[in-house]
Amino acid sequence: DTGVSQDPRHKITKRGQNVTFRCDPISEHNRLYWYRQTLGQGPEFLTYFQNEAQLEKSRLLSDRFSAERPKGSFSTLEIQRTEQGDSAMYLCASSLEEGSGNTIYFGEGSWLTVV
Amino acid sequence: EDKVVQSPLSLVVHEGDTVTLNCSYEVTNFRSLLWYKQEKKAPTFLFMLTSSGIEKKSGRLSSILDKKELFSILNITATQTGDSAVYLCAVGINAGNNRKLIWGLGTSLAVNP
Numbered sequence: 181d182t183g184v185s186q187d188p189r190h191k192i193t194k195r196g197q198n199v200t201f202r203c204d205p206i207s208e209h210n211r212l213y214w215y216r217q218t219l220g221q222g223p224e225f226l227t228y229f230q231n232e233a234q235l236e237k238s239r240l241l242s243d244r245f246s247a248e249r250p251k252g253s254f255s256t257l258e259i260q261r262t263e264q265g266d267s268a269m270y271l272c273a274s275s276l277e278e279g280s281g282n283t284i285y286f287g288e289g290s291w292l293t294v295v
Numbered sequence: 296e297d298k299v300v301q302s303p304l305s306l307v308v309h310e311g312d313t314v315t316l317n318c319s320y321e322v323t324n325f326r327s328l329l330w331y332k333q334e335k336k337a338p339t340f341l342f343m344l345t346s347s348g349i350e351k352k353s354g355r356l357s358s359i360l361d362k363k364e365l366f367s368i369l370n371i372t373a374t375q376t377g378d379s380a381v382y383l384c385a386v387g388i389n390a391g392n393n394r395k396l397i398w399g400l401g402t403s404l405a406v407n408p
Binding site (some may be wrong): 225285289 | 337
C-alpha cells in the first residue's frame with residue numbers, strides 16, 4: 181500500500197451537474213477525512229469517518245454534499261447540483277485512531293472545476 | 296475560538312539561506328502540532344510535535360515546540376529551490392469525543408537560485 185489514493189485527480193463539470201470523488205485510505209487506517217482547499221487557504225475540514233461511522237460533519241458540508249464509507253474502507257464524496265463556488269481541491273486523508281497523535285496522511289487531491 | 300497563525304505569510308530567499316517559519320496557536324485541549332509541506336498538490340507530512348523542547352530533525356529541516364509560549368518553529372537550513380512550497384501548520388485538538396485539526400493559512404516560501 182503506497183498511501184491514500186483519490187480518483188479522479190481532475191474533474192471539470194458544468195454547473196448543476198453532480199460529481200463523485202472516491203478515496204481509498206491507507207489500508208490499516210480506520211479514520212478517513214475529507215477536506216476542501218481553495219487557493220491561498222489551508223485545508224478546510226468537511227467530515228470524517230471512523231470505520232463506517234460518520235462522526236462529524238462541518239457546517240461547510242451543505243445538503244448538496246454527502247459522504248459515505250459503507251464498508252469502512254473506501255469513501256465517496258458526492259456533490260449534487262454543483263455551483264461555481266464548489267471549485268476547489270478536495271483532499272482525502274487517513275489516520276490510525278489512538279496512538280497516532282493525529283498524524284494524518286493526505287492523498288493527492290481531486291481538483292474540481294465547475295464552469 | 297481556536298486559531299493557528301503562521302508567519303510570515305510569504306518569504307523569498309536565496310539558495311543557501313536559512314529560514315525560520317513560525318506557527319503560534321490558541322486552542323483548547325491541545326493534542327499535537329503538525330507541519331506539512333505543500334507544493335502543487337496535497338500536503339505531505341513533515342513533523343508531528345507533542346512535547347515541548349524536543350527538536351525533531353529530518354535532513355535540513357528541524358522543528359521544535361514550546362507549549363508554554365504556544366508556538367512552534369520550522370527551520371530549513373541551506374535552502375534549495377526544491378524547498379519552494381507552502382508550509383502548513385496544523386494543531387490537533389480534542390473536541391469532545393472527536394479530534395480536529397485547526398489549520399494555519401500557511402507560509403509561502405520561494406527559494407531563488
